[in-house]
Structures are given as structure tokens and as C-alpha cells.
Amino acid sequence: MKGWSKAVGAGLGYVVGGPIGAVLGYMAGHKLAPKIQAAEGHLLIANILGFTTILLKVKTPPSSEECKETVGFISRLFQFDTEDEQTAAQLLDRLLAVDLDIAAMAKSFKRHSDAVMRERLLEILATLCLLIHGTLKGRQLASLTRIAEALSLSQLQWQAIKSRYQAASPALDTACCYALLELYPNSSENQVRTAYRTLVKKYHPDLVPQLDHAAQQRHVEKMTLINAAYETIRVERGIK
DSSP, rough: OTTTTHHHHHHHHHHHHHHHHHHHHHHSSSOOOOTTTOOHHHHHHHHHHHHHHHTTTSSSOOOOOHHHHHHHHHHHTTTTHHHHHHHHHHHHHHTTOOOHHHHHHHHHHTTTTTTTHHHHHHHHHHHHHHHHSSSSSSHHOOOOHHHHHEEEEEOOHHHHHHHHHHHOOOOOOOHHHHHHOOOOOTTTHHHHHHHHHHHHHHHHHGTTSSSSSSOOOOOOHHHHHHHHHHHHHHHHOOOO
């Protein structure tokens, strides 16, 4: 989504307003105009950044590596250019210092989105939760449940998403799978295989026996996510 950073002030201020709008106004150097319409992509990105800070702050404070992973994932998912990615990183950093109101953000977002878009937001946030925390339970699950309720997803809708993402092998959104493998949907089959092998070498716990138990467990969780993403892409594209 090239040029996102040039329109993000209007998009984020329009969708969320309040403290997030103030952050954007400060960064953009001008007063946000709430009457400016934001494109659908800007709506989704704005809310992903806002709600993601809530997930990141479940663990206080989030590490620089977690923030970097988060921005990298969002950047690949929406195909940011370098300027966009830098803007997203700066926004995430500033938004982490702001106390965000889930109910207020959700109320604003619901006015400018449909049920499909709201489910899309929850699926991306669930994927980010697995990427950041390695699991969908405890305080992470509680935060996502609060967001789902605030967005007026039915219990059936939220239960369906939750069961998919809590499975031993999570059933992930395809676009998210490419982002998790540090790829784009137009990547070649050879690039998909190469990316998978590279990540296996980096995260397979058997290849890093020197790590302590906590670090080993984190690698196990990473490999579960990587394997699920690769299997989804492999099946959809018929990769042998």
C-alpha cells in the first residue's frame, strides 16, 4: 500500500480520533481533519496499530524485538514501502505511550466498517497475538475477547475464530501466512520453499540446544506458527 504514510493522518484521525488523532497530528505537523474520508485499507491499518498496542502491553514493556516483528508483519501484510514502514514503526512507538480505550476505538471503527472487515481485523490481531506471545490464552485471550465484544462480533463468530487460532496447528488467513514467512503473495514457489527452510534453520529448537527452557519453548511456538503458515500456502498452491 504505497503512499500510506502520506494519508495516514487523515485515516487514523478520522477513524479513531482522541489520543490517537493527537499523536498523528503531532507527527504530521498539522491539525487532523475528521471530515476527510479514509480508504478501507487505512481504516484497517489504523485500527490494527491501535489495537496491537493493547496486545503488546499485555507484557510490560514490550521488547524492541517484539515491536520490530510486529511492524515487519504489518508492513509485509499491506505491502508497505520503506517510508510507510518507518511511519508505522514511529506510530507504534508513540501509541505505546498512550492509554487507548478499546470501547471508544471499536465504536468509531464500527461506524465505518462492515462485519467482514471487523472479522478481518480480529483475524489479523489473533495472528499478531500468536506472533508476539506464541499463544492465545490468559491475558492475551482476554484482551482479544474484549476487542471482539466491543466490535459486536457474535459469540458464534468469535468462537469460530478462537477455535481456529487455538488449534494445535492454527488455521490462518492466507495473506497472514505470507507475511509470517516474510513473503508476499506474488512470491515464487522457490521463494516460498527457501523462506520456509531459512526460518526452520533459525527457529527449530533442535538446532539451538544451547537455549534455556523458556527460549526453547518460544522457538517451539514459532515453529508451530511457521509450519502452519507454510502448510496453508503449500496446500493452496499445490507445492510438493
